[in-house]
Amino acid sequence: MNRIEADRARFREIVRGRIRADLGRYLSTTELIARQGEHAVSVPVPQIELPRFEFAASEDDGVGQGPAARGERSAESGDGRPGEGAAGEVPGQHAIEVEVELEELAEMLGRELGLPRIEPRGKRNLEAEGARYSGLRSRGPDSxxxxxxxxxxxxxxxIASGQWDPKNPRVVPERDDLRFRAGKPAPRPQSSAVVFHMMDVSGSMGREQKEIVRIEAFWIDTWLRSQYRNLEVVYIVHDAVAKIVDHDTFFHLRESGGTRISSAYELCLQQIRERFPNDDWNVYPFHYSDGDNWSARDTERCVELLKQDLLPRVNQFCYGQVRSAYGSGQFKKDLDLALGTDPRVVTANVSDRGEVMGAIRAFLGSGR
Amino acid sequence: MSKARANLSSALTPELRVWSERIEQVARESGLDFFPLDFRLLDASDVNAVAAYGGFPVRYASWRFGMDYERLDKAHAWGLSRIYELVINTDPVIAYLVRSNLQGEQKLVMAHVCGHADFFKHNAWFAGTDRGMLDTMVRHAERVERCTERLGRERVESFLDIVLCLDNLIDPYQALRARLRRGEPQSLFPTSSLRTFDVLAYVSEHAPLEDWERELAEIVLAEARYFAPQRMTRIMNEGWASFWHSRILTGGVLSAAEIVDFAETHSGATATAPGRINPYKLGIELWRHAEARGEDLFRLRSLHNDASFVEELVDAEFVARAQLFLQPRPRRSGGSDAADRDPGRVKARLCAELAWGGVPRIELVDVGGARELRLLHHHDGRDLNVPRALETVSRVQSLWRAPVTLETRVQGSGRLLACDGAATEVRELPSPSVSERAG
Structure with a gap:
């Protein structure tokens, strides 16, 4: 199939911007989505979508089938999305989904986005004593x-002493021949980390926004899990008040009312103080919202909390701003203005699913 | 891959050949009727390439097929999905099997292909399709190639890309209308009226294009016409093929051990993620429902497209049993988002989504004094994606080479998307607008 390779090569040239610069503005990154256990998995693929007359993606997207709709609780409500990889115009073009191992996925993600491996903070975190019997010595217990x-x-x-007789191959060990296993101290990277996923669930965050957060959170967890032996995940939702919830609730809860971001940061700080002391934990708070906060006063409070209490305790603080129809997007501007120069703070805009991978690269690209 | 060039290694293994004959025989005995089947074995990566070309490895060269291949190939490499079958609406019917399929899967695919082949031959919407499309595609590719040699790749490709943006502006009922027209007195269809849904056809015929441009536009039009019925009958066609493969296979074609492979593949293809429609699943359920109601299945498969099929068959009992619902609209005020399971509303929405093959209905209503081309979007409750529609209008303009407008509604109020070649703009329209009058 040399013809298809030629067409693919041309497509790649266009993606790299070497030819047909007119198509550059239609370039986006789409994802292939499959299921991994109960999670969705997405693989970034570049795509050029020529304009056509088509329907706007609406919040309510029509007819579904199954025991429960998204948002309705049931045993099956959850994270599945069908693989959309092989949509084509030919009817009998059938594709089935296959599951992938989580570690493999993390590896692919790292390769795809060029992520550096994480250097854990501080020396005492780096080294943890452990002994492995990887050495040998000539004295030791029989066991x-x-x-x-x-x-x-x-x-x-x-053989060396000339006593070897091939016809009578007998070997009699002497005391000096005996070898014993010996323990060697093996410094191992300390490997506990905690991820805080904090999300604004006020009325303005719609289903699509949460879907973006879900994909983002899944990949972040997948990557960090591959970097640390022990990863704890804490989910915090907030509107005007914050609370800790489980995974499922995190992605399906819809609250109403105002937005006070500092409530989430306070809860996060309290958790770090009580459950995840710095000597033992690498801490990664992620916060997602559409950028609206209750008041400028509260935003000041957030910056204050970050500066004084949170940042000294964390590896990195990431803020992902998801665009919604109602959000003003002000919070990211405020954060960038106040803390933009601090390497521990990373902010990113995610307007649609195509930008999820870019945000992940921004968040995890520093290797902190 | 025309007949002459067909690769020997793509021939079926002797064992598969025996099975294909046996399955074909069972299918014909069950009442299915189809053009001869031409099964070919391919490696997975070749199948991805064939799929990227829309089933025709002889299609003209384009980065778009390279893009589709990239996606399919990546999905395959990452183990996210794999294609295991591909069938083409031609005479003979060409069906590709993937070499790595398990034997049980090969049987499933062959039985499935019989269902598709029967559907292609007998469904009314396919009546006008070009069964010699393989040769037609070869000719198209040669013409594109000749243009490319003469004018350069960049120029030909850029033009094709513009026309392709309009390839859903065709009238899916065109073949049927033409047939009806033949039987009716001429006067009932006054030819003086310009109004047509066949926008691409009209534009390629009447725009001041150079010969090579017109030739390319006609190629895009012919290929779009060929694929359109497949978009309009996806649920029926997949359902029909799945319905028959189950019946054929469980009727003694499979060995006991293969039943497990079959169940696995069958359920993999017909699984639904919560909150989505899977055409295989919905399709097979509709056919089983039709059977339970004592309908004449073969008559149904001849007459309907997805929208009319749903209109005909979906009733309260089906909505309840198939667990269909309307996605809840997210509410800003919070509270529980219960899905709407009212049969009437579910059915109405499903029909609306399926009508016209799932693309917006856009009609050419008039060509004004300064050759201004006026398009009208028949709004059915779903808004257009306005930024992309505006870009598309400017593409139409660059073909038509005179001002183009599109009338639509956005959140209930009228809008006019206009492009005069120099600038594009969105104007508010006073209501009531033409859309209401157009009905």
């Missing part, structure tokens, strides 16, 4: 005797 290496040594001695 640690290494039979194969002992025999090996005896065989060498037998």
């Amino acid at each position: 640690l005797r290494h039979a194969r290496r002992s025999f090996d040594a005896a065989l060498r001695r037998t």
Whole structure:
């Protein structure tokens, strides 16, 4: 199929911007989505979408099938989205979905986005004593005797001393031949991290916005899990008050009323103080909202909290601003203005699903 | 891959050949009727390439097919999905099987293909399709190639890209209308009226295009016409094929061990994620419902498209059993978002979504004094994506080479999307607008 390779090469040239610059503005990153256990998995693929007359994506997208709609609670309500990879104009073009291992996914993500491995903070976090029996010595208790290496040594001695008789291949170990396993101190990276996913669930965050947060959160967890042995995830939702919820509630809860972001930061701080002391934990708070806050006064309070209490305790603080029809997007501007120069603070705009991967690269690209 | 060039290695293995004959025979005995079947075995990556070309590996060269291939290939490499079958509406029917399929899957695919092939041959909407499309595609590719040699790739490709933006501006009922017209007295269809849904056809015929441009526009039009019935009958066609593959296979074609592969593949293809419509699943359920109601299945498959099929068959019992619902609108005020399961509303919405193959209905209503081309969007409750519609209007303008307007509604109030070649703009329209009068 050399023809298709030629067409693919041309497409890639266009994506790189070398030819047909007129198409650049239609370039976006779409995702392939499949299911991984109960999670959705997305793979970024560049795509050029020529304009056509088409319907606007609406909040209510029509007829569904199943025991429960999104938003309705039931055993099956959840994260599945069908794989849309192989939509085509040919009817009998059938595709089925296959599951992927989580570790493999993290690896692919890292490769795809060029993510650096994380350097954990502080020396005491880096080294944790552990012993592995990876050495050998010639004295030791019988229980640690290494039979194969002992025999090996005896065989060498037998051959070297000319006592080897192929017709009667007998090897008799002597005391000096014996080898014993020995423990070696093995410094291992300390590997506990906690992720806080904080989300604004006030009325203005719609289903699509939450879907974006869900995809984002899934990938962040997947990556961090591959970098730390032990990853705790804490979900915090807030409108005017904040509370801790479980995974499922996090993505389906819809509250109404105002938005006081500082409530979430306070709760996060309290959690860090009580449950995740800095000596033992790498801390990653992520916050997602559409950028509306109750008042400028509260935004000041947030900046204050970040500066004084949160930032000194965390590896990195990330804020993802999801565009919604109602959000003003002011909060990101305020954060950038107050803390934009601080390397521990990363903010990103995510207007649609196509930008999720870009935001992840921004969040995880520093290797902090 | 015309007949002459067909690769020997794509021939079926002797064992599969035996099975294909057996399955074909069972299918014909069950009442299915189709053009001869031409099964070909391909590697997974080749199948991805064929799929990227819309089923025709001989299609003209374009980055768009490269883009689709990139996506399919990536999905396959990442293990996210794999294609295991591809069938083309031609005579003979060409069906590609993937070499790595399990034997049970191959049988499933072959039985499934029989269903599609029967549908292609007998469904009214396919009556006008070009069954020699493989050769037609070869000719198209040669013409594009000749233009490219003469004018350069950049120029030909850019023009094709413009026309392609209009490839859903065709009248899916065109073939049917033409047939009706033949039987009716001429006067009932005054030819003086310009009004047509066949916008692309009109524009390629009447725009001041150069010969090569007109030729390319006609190629795009012919290919769009060929694929349109498939968009309009997806649920029926997939349902029909799935309905028959179950019946054929569980009727003694599968060995006991293969039943497991079959169940796995069958359920994989017919699974629904919560809150979505899967055409295979909805389709097979509709056909089973029709059977339970004692309908003449073969008559239904000849007459209907997805929208009319749903109109004919969906009733309160079906909505309840198939668990269909309307997605709840998110409410700013909070509270519980209960899905709407009212049969009447579900059915109405489903019909609206399926009518016209799922694309907006856009009609050419008039060509004004200064050759101004006036388009009208028949609003059915769903707004257009306005920024992209505006871009598309400017594409139409660049073909038509005179001002173009599109009338539509956005959140209930009238809008006119206009492009005169120099600038595009969105104007508010006073209501009541033409849309109401147009009905």
